Amino acid sequence: MTFALAVVPIALLLLGFPIFMVLLSAVTVALVFFMHVPLVVLHQNLFGSVNASALLAIPFFIYAGELMGRGSVAQRLVDFVQGGVGSVRGSLGVTAVGTSAIFGAISGASAATVATIGKVMVPAMRRAGYPETFTAGLITAVGAIDVIIPPSIPMIVYGAAAEESVARLYAAGVLPGLMIAAMLAVYVVWRARRENFGAGEPFDLQRFLRATVRSLWALGAPFIILGGIYGGIFSPTEAAAVACVYAALVTAFVFRELGWRDILEAAASTVLFTGQVLIIVACAGVFAWLLTVNQVPAAITAWLQSFNVSAWMLLLAINVLLLLVGCFLDPLSAILLLSPLLVPMVKAAGIDPVHFGIVVTVNLAIGLFHPPFGINIFVAQAVLGLKLETIYRGIIPFVIIYLVALALITYIPDISLIGVRYLLARG
Amino acid sequence: MIDQVFDRIARIIEVALALAFILAVLLNFANVVGRYLLGVSLLGSDEVQVFIMVGMTFIGAAVVTRRNAHLRMDVLLRFLPAPVLVVLRIVEQVLLVALAGFVLTQSYFYAWQMWLIGRTSDMAGVPMWIPHATVALGFGLILAVAVWRLTRMARHMPERPAGREAAP
Numbered sequence: 001m002t003f004a005l006a007v008v009p010i011a012l013l014l015l016g017f018p019i020f021m022v023l024l025s026a027v028t029v030a031l032v033f034f035m036h037v038p039l040v041v042l043h044q045n046l047f048g049s050v051n052a053s054a055l056l057a058i059p060f061f062i063y064a065g066e067l068m069g070r071g072s073v074a075q076r077l078v079d080f081v082q083g084g085v086g087s088v089r090g091s092l093g094v095t096a097v098g099t100s101a102i103f104g105a106i107s108g109a110s111a112a113t114v115a116t117i118g119k120v121m122v123p124a125m126r127r128a129g130y131p132e133t134f135t136a137g138l139i140t141a142v143g144a145i146d147v148i149i150p151p152s153i154p155m156i157v158y159g160a161a162a163e164e165s166v167a168r169l170y171a172a173g174v175l176p177g178l179m180i181a182a183m184l185a186v187y188v189v190w191r192a193r194r195e196n197f198g199a200g201e202p203f204d205l206q207r208f209l210r211a212t213v214r215s216l217w218a219l220g221a222p223f224i225i226l227g228g229i230y231g232g233i234f235s236p237t238e239a240a241a242v243a244c245v246y247a248a249l250v251t252a253f254v255f256r257e258l259g260w261r262d263i264l265e266a267a268a269s270t271v272l273f274t275g276q277v278l279i280i281v282a283c284a285g286v287f288a289w290l291l292t293v294n295q296v297p298a299a300i301t302a303w304l305q306s307f308n309v310s311a312w313m314l315l316l317a318i319n320v321l322l323l324l325v326g327c328f329l330d331p332l333s334a335i336l337l338l339s340p341l342l343v344p345m346v347k348a349a350g351i352d353p354v355h356f357g358i359v360v361t362v363n364l365a366i367g368l369f370h371p372p373f374g375i376n377i378f379v380a381q382a383v384l385g386l387k388l389e390t391i392y393r394g395i396i397p398f399v400i401i402y403l404v405a406l407a408l409i410t411y412i413p414d415i416s417l418i419g420v421r422y423l424l425a426r427g
Numbered sequence: 428m429i430d431q432v433f434d435r436i437a438r439i440i441e442v443a444l445a446l447a448f449i450l451a452v453l454l455n456f457a458n459v460v461g462r463y464l465l466g467v468s469l470l471g472s473d474e475v476q477v478f479i480m481v482g483m484t485f486i487g488a489a490v491v492t493r494r495n496a497h498l499r500m501d502v503l504l505r506f507l508p509a510p511v512l513v514v515l516r517i518v519e520q521v522l523l524v525a526l527a528g529f530v531l532t533q534s535y536f537y538a539w540q541m542w543l544i545g546r547t548s549d550m551a552g553v554p555m556w557i558p559h560a561t562v563a564l565g566f567g568l569i570l571a572v573a574v575w576r577l578t579r580m581a582r583h584m585p586e587r588p589a590g591r592e593a594a595p
Contacts, residue, residue: 017495241455275487
């Protein structure tokens with residue numbers, strides 16, 4: 001059985017086989033050669049794993065982001081944030097951080113944010129004389145905020161894998177996301193002052209008001225999504241569907257930028273994304289079922305408890321593991337592969353699974369831009385025309401900032417849990 | 428010729444699923460509006476939305492397979508010599524044929540049972556063989572794609588690039 005549940009998946013994963021095949025191979029070998037159960041359980045679990053209404057929020061949020069990203073929403077948000085912080089030294093860098101945070105409250109697809117925000121910000125930062133390494137590092141790193149600030153796709157997947165409330169995870173993700181954004185903004189201003197670049201312009205109230213009016217419709221999306229969820233008006237899935245309709249109406253009829261064909265093509269892109277991700281969710285569901293019926297999580301938890309490992313040591317070990325895994329695997333696959341093993345362990349150690357969900361998300365968000373293989377690095381290289389060595393040199397300070405934030409989030413659970421206590425509607 | 432047929436089928440599936448997905452969004456939105464403005468709910472709309480997502484998952488995965496766009500950890504592949512990569516690609520397709528064939532038989536059997544007993548979903552009354560058959564259909568299409576890829580490899584035909592190949 002160890003061969004089926006450990007050797008087969010690890011070997012196929014390292015050999016670059018598609019993740020869904022890795023999981024399906026392990027499951028099939030276990031079912032056919034080691035377990036004496038009707039083989040039809042394979043179909044029942046494949047179907048049952050995705051026959052869940054909570055997962056609908058994934059394609060819905062992706063679609064809302066697709067629609068918003070195809071129009072001028074990014075430019076409108078950039079103008080709004082720049083209008084507000086333009087007088088600060090390093091304001092373009094702060095604008096990149098602020099715009100990414102707002103964009104993250106609409107969609108939550110990190111690579112798309114790097115491409116969308118980067119296309120607007122990189123030329124502007126070049127013209128303003130920002131150092132190329134700084135620009136490359138910042139733009140590559142800011143997209144990771146998007147998977148931490150709700151709505152976050154990895155949090156939905158974690159919620160499904162760990163059987164946790166997505167609304168509670170979303171409430172927990174707000175403060176960590178804003179904290180990281182604030183840390184990045186402070187670093188940007190400090191660096192701009194120290195190296196004397198990115199001089200600010202005098203605050204222009206007229207310009208700011210104009211930009212605010214132009215961005216009001218775009219700012220309505222995060223207001224509807226997060227206000228609806230935290231106010232208890234919508235479930236996360238309903239908030240996502242409302243956001244889709246809102247995004248379609250605004251981009252098609254208010255901004256007049258998208259036609260019916262664009263709306264259909266955005267849906268087609270969402271279909272492809274769903275096919276890529278939920279097939280892994282389906283196969284991971286069977287894999288998790290297999291682990292559970294073979295009592296693997298319980299055995300690992302008992303083994304770990306025999307060492308009397310404290311909660312902080314366990315979290316440290318898991319952080320190192322997740323950072324390593326995040327360098328090689330995308331967040332969704334990593335969550336689906338590891339949650340069945342890690343969640344029972346942390347629950348046994350007395351760690352709140354919602355807090356742990358945020359720790360997992362931040363870890364894997366770092367993996368999105370961590371050298372050498374973070375996906376956002378290659379997005380920045382391909383879409384924005386930034387050189388790989390420039391990105392690698394520029395990214396280091398931002399990795400350090402995220403790691404400091406990760407340590408704070410890991411060892412001060414209230415940074416996450418305070419949102420659960422105060423943001424969600426009572427009753 | 429066969430590649431063009433595969434591409435055409437993939438595109439038709441993609442557009443059909445996209446339209447079904449837009450219907451799911453509208454159903455969900457109508458439910459929210461109905462609940463708050465009219466005090467009514469569309470019974471069974473949740474089931475229909477989820478079944479559409481199930482179809483997007485398994486039939487959509489066949490389109491992803493055709494476009495060679497499945498998520499994978501390909502870091503180590505960059506360091507392997509070309510002949511090893513060729514062998515790995517063949518092994519991958521053989522394994523995919525075996526896995527897809529296995530799931531297809533199990534899912535077909537299950538959907539057939541649903542058809543025989545005539546089971547319907549609790550609220551919307553959707554015949555349950557339909558959503559279950561999407562699993563069989565998806566893996567059946569994946570099987571067809573993998574068999575054609577193996578055929579191409581056997582004939583030493585040039586490989587097609589990954590991504591949105593040949594999509595109009």
